[in-house]
Amino acid sequence: MFNSLSEKLESAFKNLKGQARITELNIANTVKDIRRALIDADVNFKIAKEFTDKVKEKALGEKVINSVSPGQLMVKIVQDELTELMGGTAADFSVTGNPAIILIAGLQGSGKTTFTGKLANYLKVQKGKSPMVVAADIYRPAAIDQLTVLGEQIGVPVYAERDNKDAVSIALNAIKEARAQNKNVVIIDTAGRLAIDEAMMTEVANIKQAVNPTEILFVVDAMTGQDAVNTAKAFNDRLDFTGVVLTKLDGDTRGGAALSIKYTVQKPIKFMSSGEKMDTLDVFYPDRMAQRILGMGDIASLVEKA
């Protein structure tokens, strides 16, 4: 896939060489190739179209000066646009409040529980906080055990109530307990849920209402396809989340879902998770993500060759 894209762009760029200006006609194919690359990277097809239309608009009429090839010019425009869209500069993450309350939500298996552990570890080790994590997933078999194991690994207390079947009251009790123990951050792990599951969406909305979180993070698998748009929108409609977490970036997915989500809900991506170990968490770098989505490593080397 990578090879054919760079080959295509290479030939498209060659065709542009020696022309003074970028015109509708001479970049038609390049625009098509970029759009296809975005769709291959799982960017939602409607967003890919809007994005390439915007890129085209920017490129049209640009003077092709001698030192820069039209190809380089296009790459730069695409890269800049994409980086800006992905968030420009890194977003703030708020842990003020006593305690600061962070609510974690998302689809089944997206990586919420793992991220809950990682975030607690990050806040403890890098930010000198004293966190508590809360097992508010009352459904998944062994969900409490899973978080308990992670809590032990990172040396962070885990709040759980094995016989309580009300996630809202578990969350409220946890906050009381955190105050009593002088913990200044409470991270609430919730069960995975589908956006179309009314009862489950109501549950998480009720948790939000009850605990009034400082941050609400939507955790999403970077391998998600075209549907990322609908899911993100549905969660945002119910929770008005404050940020997005991308997981499983240690895989080889291009991660176009990130662009779709950012574009659709206009919320910052705050963290990127790339591994199963507790120390594999990074704050989000928009430029890295932009390069990844477009397979930029590859295009950049192509431009160097030109």
Place this chain on the structure above:
Amino acid sequence: QKTKEGFLSKLSKAIAGKSTVDATVLDELEEALIGADVGVDTTLQIIERIEERVKKDKYINTTELNHLLKDEIQNVLKVGDETEKHFEILNNKKPFVILVVGVNGVGKTTTIGKLAHNYKKAGYSVLLGAADTFRAAAVDQLTIWSERVGVPIVKQAMGSDPSAVAFDTVKSAVAKNIDVVIIDTAGRLHNKAHLMEELSKIKRVIQKVIPDAPHEVMLVLDGSTGQNALEQAKQFTAATDVSAITVTKLDGTAKGGVVLAIANQFKIPVKFIGVGEKIDDLLVFDKKEFVDSLFSLQHQ
């Protein structure tokens, strides 16, 4: 409660009253397919084939047009050569060993619980093997499923060698005359060579007990995954000769178009689909029903 429109249902409206497949219809078809994660390659192939057929029979009515679209989708899925209809073990192998593999969080352990339930219901004795000794509380999770279903489980301490667990499980199944063995493995991303090698090793160790086992290597794919699913199918097949696929989480809004992409590019059959988190939420994949559902206005 949970209703869903087939992603090709709108197309029926677009072609209503038309006597030929025009650019509008093809554009709409392309968008519907791409928007359902069918992927650019498979989508373009489908469109091309339709264009060719339309060239041959120029004037056709709406009903024929609908048939033609359905037909081409069925061709991709190779409707006709069905494998199995029920939870049966193939060729009277005993014990019938199923090794379950896939990337992180796709639904392997849950699928195993559901599979065990179905095999048990079909009258087979089942034994589970907890060879995910890595993910936090993975053994506890499978143990809960084994209790829920009412089947035995072989397990060791967390952190022990997964091959050793698989070996123990298969050995114990032979000794106890068990019909079906299902082995859970840790989720792993297909680009991590050492983890993929670990799977090959699990396979080799199982073969020390039963030379032609595992009789099924089941790859579990998350139905909301995009184009990366193809890479997963490719890499897991390279490491373990995947023989069947289960696509999970099709109860969500994801349209499962990845099933078409997989069918088009691999010879591995999709056998089961996961449609929820409960014990009964596993269905035998019926291609014809699946294609019908893509065109239906209200589904499931």
